[in-house]
Amino acid sequence: MTEPRPRVGVLVFPGSNDDHDAAWALTALGADPQLVWHAETELLRVEAVVLPGGFSYGDYLRAGAIARFAPAMDAVAEFAREGGPVLGICNGFQILCEAGLLPGILRPNASLSFVCRDVPLVVERDDTLFTARCQRGQELVIPVKHGDGCYQAPAELPAEQVVLRYASGENPNGSEGDIAAVINADGNVLGLMPHPEHAVDTLLGSGDGALILASLVDAARERSYVRA
Amino acid sequence: MRATVLVRPKGGILDPQGEAVERSLRQLGFPVGDARIGRVIDLEVDAATAEDAHAQVEKMCERLLANPLIESYEIEVGDEGGPA
Numbered sequence: 001m002t003e004p005r006p007r008v009g010v011l012v013f014p015g016s017n018d019d020h021d022a023a024w025a026l027t028a029l030g031a032d033p034q035l036v037w038h039a040e041t042e043l044l045r046v047e048a049v050v051l052p053g054g055f056s057y058g059d060y061l062r063a064g065a066i067a068r069f070a071p072a073m074d075a076v077a078e079f080a081r082e083g084g085p086v087l088g089i090c091n092g093f094q095i096l097c098e099a100g101l102l103p104g105i106l107r108p109n110a111s112l113s114f115v116c117r118d119v120p121l122v123v124e125r126d127d128t129l130f131t132a133r134c135q136r137g138q139e140l141v142i143p144v145k146h147g148d149g150c151y152q153a154p155a156e157l158p159a160e161q162v163v164l165r166y167a168s169g170e171n172p173n174g175s176e177g178d179i180a181a182v183i184n185a186d187g188n189v190l191g192l193m194p195h196p197e198h199a200v201d202t203l204l205g206s207g208d209g210a211l212i213l214a215s216l217v218d219a220a221r222e223r224s225y226v227r228a
Numbered sequence: 229m230r231a232t233v234l235v236r237p238k239g240g241i242l243d244p245q246g247e248a249v250e251r252s253l254r255q256l257g258f259p260v261g262d263a264r265i266g267r268v269i270d271l272e273v274d275a276a277t278a279e280d281a282h283a284q285v286e287k288m289c290e291r292l293l294a295n296p297l298i299e300s301y302e303i304e305v306g307d308e309g310g311p312a
Contacts, residue, residue: 061292061293062295065292065295066292069292098295104297105295105297105298107241107242107298108244108245109244110242110244111244112244112245112248150242150244152241152242152297152298154297174242174244
């Protein structure tokens, strides 16, 4: 019997540009992605949500600052409050920070240069919904492509909320503590600057991003079983 | 009522734009230090009094115009000032 394909919502903002890449990757990894336009007020029967990369609203004011007020973000906040898994990639990470669903904020890269390259990462936690297929200490190679990826943590950020770090000497953006991915205290909302959806097929380079997205698909499938 | 919001990076927050501009100014021979770059937002606010306008703009700053983690802001209200 084939495993059921859990429905995963992929938000689409004006200026999102990795929405279809995320949907393609989720399909390849066994999910049934549903594109959700930012003006929608409901997420219809999804088991997980992905906020994709891009430049929503042109990154005006601060990256993610305007997208957070989209009607669909109220539904995402409600979904997260109920424990639903939410993954923010790049601009999605920036939006989750501005929305207060994740601590901290992403600032312009310390170099002031846009960075676009494969980056080695170290897995700090393998006990999250998003990294269950990884192993602590494992090195993943996943590309970054961003201008505003310098993570500024709040003073009181607990170390256990850091899920991925850039490998030593490989920090592409000046991020505090080499932080590449942060999870909320409840463990169901994760943001990361690298793009796992661009690393799911070894034909195109690394396949390590599949470990992150497949972990999310596993979590979504579990929720669909609970619901059924 | 005209209102102007000055948003600044808080002290201690890395400001790579400010650093780049400071380096350029030094190269031009200006002996400057600690350059910081913020932003100015001019607004027309529908308010009867300056106090009301100030209170409205304060709410705008808290919700959207500034991120309290990294930015501080100042509000100026008055019929004078702002772009002509």
